[in-house]
Amino acid sequence: MxxxxxxxxxxxxxxxxxxxxxxxxxxxxxxxxxxxxxxxxxxxxxxxxxxxxxxxxxxxxxxxxxxxxxxxxxxxxxxxxxxxxxxxxxxxxxxxxxxxxxxxxxxxxxxxxxxxxxxxxxxxxxxxxxxxxxxxxxxxxxxxxxxxxxxxxxxxxxxxxxxxxxxxxxxxxxxxxxxxxxxxxxxxxxxxxxxxxxxxxxxxxxxxxxxxxxxxxxxxxxxxxxxxxxAGLATYLGETVVIPGELRSGRVECALGTLTPYTGTDGPGEGSVVVRPERIVFAVEGERDADEGVPGRIADVTFAGHDSVVHLAVEGTGTRVKARSHRHPVPEIGARVRIRVSGEVAFFNGAAAPVWEERPATAADLR
Incomplete structure (x- = not known):
């Protein structure tokens, strides 16, 4: 051993x-x-x-x-x-x-x-x-x-x-x-x-x-x-979408709807919902599953090679989130969509933990 x-x-x-x-x-x-x-x-x-x-x-x-x-x-x-x-x-x-x-x-x-x-x-x-x-x-x-x-x-x-x-x-x-x-x-x-x-x-x-x-x-x-x-760990490990939310009776209420958290931390109250962009799914109006999720529109699209980053505006909330999409072709900017989250989300009571930042290494760090 x-x-x-x-x-x-x-x-x-x-x-x-x-x-x-x-x-x-x-x-x-x-x-x-x-x-x-x-x-x-x-x-x-x-x-x-x-x-x-x-x-x-x-x-x-x-x-x-x-x-x-x-x-x-x-x-x-x-x-x-x-x-x-x-x-x-x-x-x-x-x-x-x-x-x-x-x-x-x-x-x-x-x-x-x-x-x-x-x-x-x-x-x-x-x-x-x-x-x-x-x-x-x-x-x-x-x-x-x-x-x-x-x-x-x-x-x-x-x-x-x-x-x-x-x-x-x-x-x-x-x-x-x-x-x-x-x-x-x-x-x-x-x-x-x-x-x-x-x-x-x-x-x-x-x-x-x-x-x-x-x-x-x-x-x-x-x-x-x-x-x-x-939330700090989540951000350090990869792209995240962080939006305000509130935990009630084991469910999270936020701009993306009523979601299931994998952890409730300190119990009911306001906090931060953390979602990976690849977990945010959208369907254009008229498509199958277009009746699921919250209404919104495509605000912008950024080509990223193997996929695209689609910026979504949630209707009536002022909230913007980004989704990772392999759709081809990507729907046009301005298209009306329905937005939902696939799977569980992270929820953390209170303000989000600070993003981890690289700092210059000191002599002690390098010893």
Whole structure:
């Protein structure tokens, strides 16, 4: 068993508290994602798990092995059995691909080193690249070499520190799926640290959301996306429509009609209704289902490539919402429609939580 367990982790740099009682679990053989904006403490947590920093309090273990407990019990990084894939690969420029991969194998026999190097290069799809130098590789190939180097010593845990940041969007999407498949094939437990919600939601088995040094929500990608813990989390994870509403007898009254919330939080009262744009459905008058929902009209349309963003004005309320639509062709601006919500909505009492904002990372954040 090689699952990662972090319990009540505390870390302070000088007078700056960075982690405040963090609990995190990544089950054996799964890929977890630690997601949050810059400066929330996720890099500090990664460094604590890797052994690059010491805990102030708490406990970190992988499987049955305790790697750190408070400040007194601290296993050195090279003895933890934890592989790290840093940002931009960080390959040794003067070493070939094979020698970069073999670097982590230490003083093991030459035959073992060669065999294991060939094995992991084949695993990451680079079996013919052993003699190449890093500058002869593309960015995606360099990251795959970095992954092979991390996997070579057969670690109990692999940490991926925003490994796709420097890549263009198309390559980033392709490579992260490749990395996911490699990790599954290797059967290794892994933790991806990222500030990109799409990245975390698309490849992780479980997601932990961090804000201001605390894990505020955990769950599967679908759970955290569809049932966020507050409006700030909802907005951080993807596009949202936020409108005023009131909870009465387990139902929400708002400009989009009477809706069913998945959570009622503090009970009846005024608050904010949060809906994903893809859950807002419209039908043009005269079409089937055009008698369902509230009346409105199409105020504007923005072409977005794979779909369109349709801006809808709800009749008689002054409320405007946006919907994601794959309709072709999109109805003309001004067309009268009926608007409804498919499925449950989120409802939060009181004012909406503030949107998460990226802030410049401080020296403490980067340590």
């Amino acid at each position: 090689s699952g990662l367990i972090v319990e009540e982790a505390e870390k302070t740099f000088g007078r700056t508290g960075v982690l405040h009682g963090v609990d995190l679990e990544v089950p054996d053989g799964s890929l977890g994602a630690l997601l949050g904006p810059s400066g929330c403490g996720k890099t500090t947590l990664l460094r604590l798990v890797a052994g690059f920093e010491r805990l102030d309090a708490g406990r970190i273990s992988v499987g049955d092995r305790v790697l750190a407990e408070g400040r007194s019990n601290h296993v050195r990084p090279e003895r933890r059995g934890v592989g790290v894939v840093p940002q931009e690969g960080a390959l040794f420029p003067h070493l070939s691909v094979a020698r970069n991969v073999a670097f982590g194998l230490g003083r093991r026999g030459r035959t073992h080193r060669r065999g294991r190097t060939e094995e992991v290069l084949e695993l990451v799809g680079l079996s013919g690249y052993a003699d190449r130098m890093p500058h002869e590789l593309s960015g995606g190939q360099q990251q795959r070499v970095a992954l092979a180097r991390a996997l070579a010593p057969e670690p109990a845990l692999v940490l991926l520190d925003e490994p796709f940041n420097a890549l263009d969007p198309a390559l980033r999407s392709e490579l992260r799926e490749e990395v996911r498949q490699v990790l599954r094939t290797a059967g290794v437990t892994a933790l991806l640290v990222t500030h990109d919600p799409e990245e975390a939601l698309s490849i992780a088995d479980g997601v932990a959301l961090m804000r201001e040094g605390v894990i505020v929500q955990t769950g599967t990608p679908r759970e955290v996306y569809e049932r966020p813990g507050d």
